[in-house]
Amino acid sequence: MSAPTLPKRLPTDWKSDVMRRRIARRYASERRFKLLGLAAVALSAAFLAFLLFTMLGNGIKGFTRTEIALKIDFPASPLLLDPAAITDQALANANLPMVTDMVGVKVLGKDADKLLSPTAWITVSNAIKADPAILGKTVTIDVPASTGLDLAAKSDGAPEFESAYDRLDRQGIVHTGFNIDFLTASDGTDPTQVGIWGALKGSLLTMVITLLLSFPIGVATALYLEEYARKNWLTDIIEVSINNLAAVPSIIFGLLGLSIFLSFLHLPRSAAIVGGLTLALMTMPVIVIAGRNAVKAVPPSIRDAALGIGASPVQVVFHHVLPLALPGILTGTIIGMARALGETAPLLMIGMRAFIATPPGGFTDPATVLPVQIFLWSDEVSRGFVEKTSAAIIVLLIFLLTMNGFAIYLRNKFEKRW
């Protein structure tokens, strides 16, 4: 028997040209790969920056409004209004639109109806309501300019408006300033008069319902599953349900809300309470999953110590486990609420896309929410709505980033490594 002869092999000559080239090639490929990874991260971040800057660039103009100083000589005007009886009714019935137009023509020339906002008379009406005494004198009231002039003032309008703006600017009766109406008014038909307060209030009411329902139920479910549930078929079904609910597309919750809350239980359409209920069902699984992780992170030694000195299982959980897990649960809750605040699709299903010009007074009034308002404005044809939509998006993003930032702060401050 002879030992198998191995082919004789020389040690690799790393200094040879072939090997050097090979190593150079491998290192080059290593650098390329690393650059590719960096490029992927940079591209994602760049897209985020592009998105935010586009919104900011468009939206920042939405917070300002161009106004024309209109000098109105009330005693000389043909206004049919009794100064002694100023009521909302009387103001609405008076010939204010006509008077405003006439004054406009006198001050601005023939094309006044193109330069003044169609709802400029409402500003005049509000001024009279605030101080009826002005009916006896000549006053200067700042009324909103039309969308065309507004765009020209912000430097991308049509030529005719650009020239009109230059003319008015020389007269010194036009100025662009912060638009307080945008924060205090509600939806409207004219972009110069719309505001987000109604939608913001609707969002607030909806979130109150969502939080009140999903937080207690979510925490109770998390505690039950993590601390008490025995391993049996019922627990399995609960766990499967929660994992499924967390993965179901949000629009399916809208269908559920439509067929159960509206068609079956006959709750009021478009109301904050229905929106809150629907979003609560959607948010609950998020809170349960975050809550379970937080409860799981509390070390067993704490439970053992409490049980050892005679606490009952309920006392162990409510006196020791829950307080220690609370920061984690709250972080999950805030993230879930931020998601609910930005949600649009399920609310469209339950009719929260109606045109609502007054802020909701309660949970059962017709309401809309901020994301749906953004969606509605994005559908408007009038160019003035573009900047209003972006401005509303800025407000929404500020809320969401604040909530997420607070969640991260909470996590960093209270996170414990046991």
Added chain:
Amino acid sequence: MTGIAVFLLLAGLGAIAWVVARTRALGMQTAARASGRRGAMHSLPGHHGWYVALWTLVPAILFLTIWANVSPSLVTQSVLSSPAAASLPADSFSRATILSEARAIATGAQAGGFNAGSQLLVEPYRQATQRYGMGGAALALLLAFAGGAYAFTHVRPDFRARTRVERLVMSILLGASLLAIVTTVGIVASLLWESFRFFSMVNPIDFLFGTKWSPQSAALGYGNDDAFGAVPLFWGTIFIGAIIAMIVAIPLGLMSAIYLTQYARPTVRKWMKPLLEVLAGVPTVVYGYFAALTIAPALRDFAVAIGIHGASSESALAAGLVMGVMIIPFVSSMADDSITAVPQAMRDGSLALGATTSETIRRVLIPAALPGVVGGVLLAVSRAIGETMIVVMAAGLAANLTLNPFASVTTVTTQIVQLLTGDQEFDSAKTLAAFALGLVLFIVTLLLNIVALRVVKKYREAYE
């Protein structure tokens, strides 16, 4: 309002019951300790307090809840039996109109009535409402006293108040957990029920395999045949969510995860990871607006410039690209998890043999992490096909069966929104079709999730 007054009264009673029972138990505890029997009290005084307070509150509140649902019909009964109701018309519809008007006036929701008969009924209504309201409140208070008194007799040293109170707490926790099942059943039942009604009007085979989608023509009375073929919607959904979005999200997400886990310094990783996660936190309506306002017009101009026919201002590509960007954080965080889960020994072994970092990643880490990455991609797909706002705002409504990414296509979610918003009669095939689409969407996302979780789980077990 009497309702609020009754609740405040009940809350006060509950608080008093808690204090009284606790004081009594405290007295017993002091007495027991004074006589040297330290273990004589089973429960803490606080538990006795809670036991009595709960017996005071729970039956009364349960009764009030039932009463609030029952009493309106009792009130109506009593109004109908009053002498003023004799003048009511016989036919039930106008009778109901007058009754509801009288109720509205009596509660102050309405100032005056249109029907002459309603004014006569206002006074009986007011009286009956008041009578039943007072009666209900009195009964509730009686129940509260009875429950409290019954429970108070149980305040004895050997009574296990803690066990009783904790049993209630446990059943509340269990009840909260069961709500998840109720919700799931609610979703499945409502989708199944409405879809069943839809499929009684439209053949399921036509729905699932038909290639012509025009619910408008069905609504206009051209018949349901041929109008509800959902294949163009399924194709649009897959084209946008599973193809275009994934072409963007998989390379970017995977490479980001690789760079951040393998190459980046800890400080870079600490800042970049949350930054990328912001992408997932931006509301979808913002992405949709961005796609429709900025991306879609740019893409159309580009397509026209290179001479592609059929370029539309609402294109599959615009929606898919933006959706892909939204999905990046999902892919990247799943890939991150599965790459970090690969045992360090495998990585060290490869590096020790002389492989470069990129060779280690490509030949060792990625193959080992592949099941996790695939699971993550499946989850991302299920997320993408259920996404609504981006496609509603940027993908359009035309049900085209096309491969051209610059053309307009429509998706399942877009059509659900389209069918269910605006004026609608709830029973038409057009609105019910939305539920059938919802059912398909629900089943597909569910299957994707089950498969994805199974893949991920199986892989995790292999290394533990």
